[in-house]
């Protein structure tokens with residue numbers, strides 16, 4: 315891909331399998347495996363997080379009916395943070411005063427719900443950025459045609475401009491446009507009342523709502539780098555792209571410094587992964603390994619956190635290490651840069 319857009323390789327086939335797979339709730343039933351591109355099967359939380367204990371109630375694994383928007387929103391992201399007040403105000407502004415946040419859902423209720431989610435996820439980052447006025451001016455005021463869009467069910471990032479013609483990806487971004495797929499097919503959320511095939515399934519859904527947010531914030535990390543390319547991020551005047559390149563090079567020669575498999579792909583993905591993880595209450599990672607995982611020889615680091623990251627999660631417990639804390643443990647200099655750009659990491663509590 316050119317520097318103008320940064321792909322997150324398609325996870326649509328993987329997500330489709332996830333959604334159709336029975337989950338960990340019923341131990342008596344056989345649990346089909348999910349084969350990732352390198353053949354490592356994982357279906358349960360410990361296989362992704364190295365922990366069986368999820369840091370939120372079991373009820374959050376199953377979606378409530380789509381009819382209840384607030385409840386569904388809580389299910390999608392069952393946390394509050396110390397950024398919420400600022401983020402809520404900014405999210406309202408993004409929705410009301412600009413056409414920046416869009417969805418391609420045709421139903422009014424679904425359109426409103428997913429636009430609100432998208433605005434919320436974007437606002438959580440934007441409101442914390444130390445150069446927020448510059449970012450908003452460049453992104454919104456100076457470019458009327460810039461937008462972030464969440465796709466309707468079964469749509470792909472290659473369906474329409476500006477990313478038409480590219481290979482389908484879970485998300486794409488450039489300096490002006492951002493597009494992510496919907497990881498939550500509504501037939502599942504509709505449940506039994508709609509007669510959907512997901513009505514009686516218990517699947518590892520806990521990952522998917524969190525991943526929708528992670529996906530948005532990963533892509534926004536690309537957008538932010540493109541818009542704040544010339545601002546100094548240190549007293550010495552180093553720019554953000556220069557600092558990212560320097561730290562990516564540092565991670566390449568420091569065994570075990572990468573937090574997620576996909577972060578090893580290149581400097582741009584390294585920064586996007588760092589951004590998403592910095593704002594994640596869970597120490598997760600993109601569902602793709604992608605190219606460029608030479609530090610791991612392509613295996614076993616193919617999905618989610620790296621083996622080194624999983625070891626830390628296993629040692630401390632999933633509920634006791636946030637994404638930002640994981641990054642700080644793996645590469646302290648990266649945490650320093652993130653704090654310069656985004657301020658202190660958010661503090662999360664369960665709702």
Ligand SMILES: [Zn+2]
Nearest residue numbers: 320321322586
């Ligand atoms: Zn990316």
